[in-house]
Amino acid sequence: MHMNRGKDTCRHLKTIRRSIAEENGIEMEFPECTYRGSCAGTCPRCEMEARQLENELARRLSLGKLATVAGIALTLASGANASTIEAASSKMTSLPECGFPTPTNVVGIAAADTGYAFRFIVKDAETEEALPFVNVIVMKDGKRVTGGQTGFDGMLTIAGLEDGEYSIMFSYVGYIRYVQEGMKPVLLTRKKNVKIVPILLRYSPMNLTEGIPISKETDPLVDMESNGIIQVKEIEGVKVKAQY
Amino acid sequence: MEEKVPFIGISRHRIGIDGVGVTTLAAFHGCPLKCRYCLNPSCSGPTENLPHYTPEELYRIVGVDNLYFLATKGGVCFGGGEPLLRIGFMEAFRECCGRSWSLTAETSLNVPKKSVERAAEVVDDFIIDCKDTNPDIYRSYTGLDNAQMLDNLRWLLEKMGPEHIIVRVPSISEYNTEADTRRSVGLLRDMGVAHIDEFDYIVR
Numbered sequence: 315m316h317m318n319r320g321k322d323t324c325r326h327l328k329t330i331r332r333s334i335a336e337e338n339g340i341e342m343e344f345p346e347c348t349y350r351g352s353c354a355g356t357c358p359r360c361e362m363e364a365r366q367l368e369n370e371l372a373r374r375l376s377l378g379k380l381a382t383v384a385g386i387a388l389t390l391a392s393g394a395n396a397s398t399i400e401a402a403s404s405k406m407t408s409l410p411e412c413g414f415p416t417p418t419n420v421v422g423i424a425a426a427d428t429g430y431a432f433r434f435i436v437k438d439a440e441t442e443e444a445l446p447f448v449n450v451i452v453m454k455d456g457k458r459v460t461g462g463q464t465g466f467d468g469m470l471t472i473a474g475l476e477d478g479e480y481s482i483m484f485s486y487v488g489y490i491r492y493v494q495e496g497m498k499p500v501l502l503t504r505k506k507n508v509k510i511v512p513i514l515l516r517y518s519p520m521n522l523t524e525g526i527p528i529s530k531e532t533d534p535l536v537d538m539e540s541n542g543i544i545q546v547k548e549i550e551g552v553k554v555k556a557q558y
Numbered sequence: 559m560e561e562k563v564p565f566i567g568i569s570r571h572r573i574g575i576d577g578v579g580v581t582t583l584a585a586f587h588g589c590p591l592k593c594r595y596c597l598n599p600s601c602s603g604p605t606e607n608l609p610h611y612t613p614e615e616l617y618r619i620v621g622v623d624n625l626y627f628l629a630t631k632g633g634v635c636f637g638g639g640e641p642l643l644r645i646g647f648m649e650a651f652r653e654c655c656g657r658s659w660s661l662t663a664e665t666s667l668n669v670p671k672k673s674v675e676r677a678a679e680v681v682d683d684f685i686i687d688c689k690d691t692n693p694d695i696y697r698s699y700t701g702l703d704n705a706q707m708l709d710n711l712r713w714l715l716e717k718m719g720p721e722h723i724i725v726r727v728p729s730i731s732e733y734n735t736e737a738d739t740r741r742s743v744g745l746l747r748d749m750g751v752a753h754i755d756e757f758d759y760i761v762r
Contacts, residue, residue: 323571330580330629355571364625371625383628386658401628401658449618485619 321347323355331367338381340370358438358517362446372399430499431473432511436464436484439514444468448486448515454478469510475499489515562610563587563647566600566639570623576637577662577683579630582620586638586647591666592701593689595730595759601639613650624659633659635685642669645676652680667710668702674710678717686711687726690734691742699733712749720752729758 328344335342344363347353371381371388381388386401436448445468451461452472459480464470479498485491492515500509564587572581587608589601596602611619620634627633633655636648641663652661663677664685677684688707689696696704715723727742734742743754 323573326573327571327580327626330626334625334629361622364622368625383625384631386628388628400624400656 320353320355430475432499433471434511435469436513439516451483453481564605564608564610576635579632580626581632581635583635586644589640617654627659635662637664642673645673668707683722685724691745695734715750724753725751726755
């Protein structure tokens with residue numbers, strides 16, 4: 315991606331976050347990015363700021379306070395967590411709620427102390443920074459059993475499971491989706507701590523779609539250099555550039 | 559809707575590109591056209607290695623930018639490929655996101671009229687790549703006739719109003735000339751199109 319364009323996107327998004335915080339009287343630090351390398355427009359730090367802001371808005375709502383974005387009042391969806399805040403005034407009331415999957419817990423602390431459990435810490439494979447709000451889906455025999463999101467510390471405990479083998483999928487926008495097969499949970503007892511399983515996700519700013527082979531020359535949709543403005547395609551030896 | 563459909567890509571944070579505000583482009587696999595200079599040829603390739611999502615799954619994925627959408631009146635732009643081939647998916651997606659997100663469709667409009675009628679109920683704005691209004695040029699470039707597209711465009715203008723429609727008119731190397739694009743622009747203006755985006759396929 316063109317470095318300056320990515321930086322521009324980053325600045326725009328940070329301005330939006332700052333504006334939302336100011337609109338709601340939320341005191342948050344939005345330090346300027348000092349990274350000089352190639353920028354995809356967002357990064358784990360930017361994502362964390364957005365999640366923190368969502369959390370703070372959700373917290374205000376849970377306390378009965380008003381939270382607004384661009385003047386529109388927000389509400390919490392049923393079974394909500396920080397990511398399920400939505401615009402209240404413009405929701406189609408006749409349509410069913412979908413919402414995000416209800417997390418086992420939001421902050422990565424064990425939600426139950428019975429049965430079998432997994433405990434994960436999800437990190438960036440390169441920087442080893444903990445990744446908050448990674449979506450985790452626990453499946454058995456191809457069916458979803460439960461799910462959750464990692465907390466700020468990148469950790470998530472999923473308890474209350476039955477014994478057996480599970481497939482667990484970790485997904486986070488901007489990272490390559492990872493599925494761990496054949497995982498066995500640990501039976502919780504008062505004397506036994508649950509082993510923390512480290513999961514490393516690989517950052518892939520050029521591949522936001524998890525697993526699609528991306529070539530800068532062959533898939534202009536995700537050609538970050540184009541940012542949708544200039545699209546490039548190699549066809550029969552002729553390079554064509556469409557400028558919108 | 560439980561059916562998973564294939565996507566060729568999802569691109570976040572497209573500011574001011576696919577409509578108002580911050581948008582995420584979700585591009586479907588599948589297209590009726592066979593454009594010589596197809597910009598996303600993977601939309602016509604095999605689907606085995608593509609991600610498949612239900613509307614609910616896609617909603618969860620793109621929902622990571624919910625705050626940005628709400629703050630800028632942005633949302634999701636469905637492209638491809640031809641998004642109107644997946645009108646059922648778009649309807650179910652609208653049920654998920656409600657009216658708080660803006661939905662845009664980047665379409666050729668070369669689809670059955672019924673699909674356009676359904677899309678008009680769930681999509682806020684349309685970006686239409688008309689290629690060329692000359693049927694011979696259109697057929698030569700895409701392999702299909704453009705009568706259906708023009709008929710759908712007339713209906714959509716009446717239904718949605720010109721303020722919700724952008725028509726893109728490309729200058730296509732080896733296929734149309736400046737005079738051809740001028741004729742297309744003139745015809746579109748006569749039809750009532752208010753927003754026309756002329757651009758070039760630049761051949762290197």
